[in-house]
Amino acid sequence: MNDPAAHGGPAYWLAHLHPLWMVGSLGLATLALRAGLRLRRARRRHIRRSLADRQRHLALAKPAVAMLLLGFLAGPLSMATLRGRQPFGTAHAWIGASTIALFLAAAWVGRRLELRRHGAVDVHAWLAALAMLGAALAAATGFVLLP
Numbered sequence: 001m002n003d004p005a006a007h008g009g010p011a012y013w014l015a016h017l018h019p020l021w022m023v024g025s026l027g028l029a030t031l032a033l034r035a036g037l038r039l040r041r042a043r044r045r046h047i048r049r050s051l052a053d054r055q056r057h058l059a060l061a062k063p064a065v066a067m068l069l070l071g072f073l074a075g076p077l078s079m080a081t082l083r084g085r086q087p088f089g090t091a092h093a094w095i096g097a098s099t100i101a102l103f104l105a106a107a108w109v110g111r112r113l114e115l116r117r118h119g120a121v122d123v124h125a126w127l128a129a130l131a132m133l134g135a136a137l138a139a140a141t142g143f144v145l146l147p
Contacts, residue, residue, distance in 0.1 A: 002084040005147035015082045015147045018074045022142075025067035026135050029103075032060035033132055040125060058114065065107045068135075072100040083147070092141040099134030106131055 005015035035057035042049045075096060076087030087093065106127035112118035 004084060005082050011082050012147055015078060018071060018078045019142060022071045025064060025071050028060060028064040032057055032064050033128060035060055065103055068103050069100060072096055092138060092145055095134060095141055096138045099131055099138050102127055102131035102134055
C-alpha cells in the first residue's frame with residue numbers, strides 16, 4: 001500500500017486537515033447541542049423559551065452541520081489522494097457516513113421546526129443525540145487512521 005502521508009512532507013501535514021476540521025466542527029456542534037438542551041429543559045419545565053436561546057442554537061447548529069458535511073466529503077478525498085487507500089475501506093468511513101446522515105436528518109427536522117411546519121421536537125432531539133454519539137464513535141475509529 002502506497003501511503004504518501006507516511007513519508008512525511010506536505011502530505012503528512014495535509015492528512016491532518018480533515019481530523020482537525022472535524023474536531024472544530026464537532027466543537028461547534030457540541031455548543032449547538034448545549035443550546036438545544038437549554039431550550040429542551042425550558043420546554044420540559046413549561047418555561048417560556050428565550051428567543052435569544054433559540055437564535056443561539058440556530059446560529060451554532062447551521063454552520064456546524066455545513067462544516068460537518070464539508071469535513072465528511074473531505075475524508076474520502078483525503079484517503080484516496082493523501083493516504084493511497086480506498087475511500088470507504090474502513091469502519092470509520094461507514095460510521096462517518098451513518099453519522100452525517102443523522103446530522104442531516106436532525107437538520108432537516110430542525111429546519112421544519114424553525115419554519116413551524118413540524119412539531120416533532122423529540123424526533124429532532126433524538127436525531128441530534130444519536131448524531132453526536134455517532135460522531136464520538138467516528139472519532140474513536142478515525143484516531144487509528146492518523147498518519
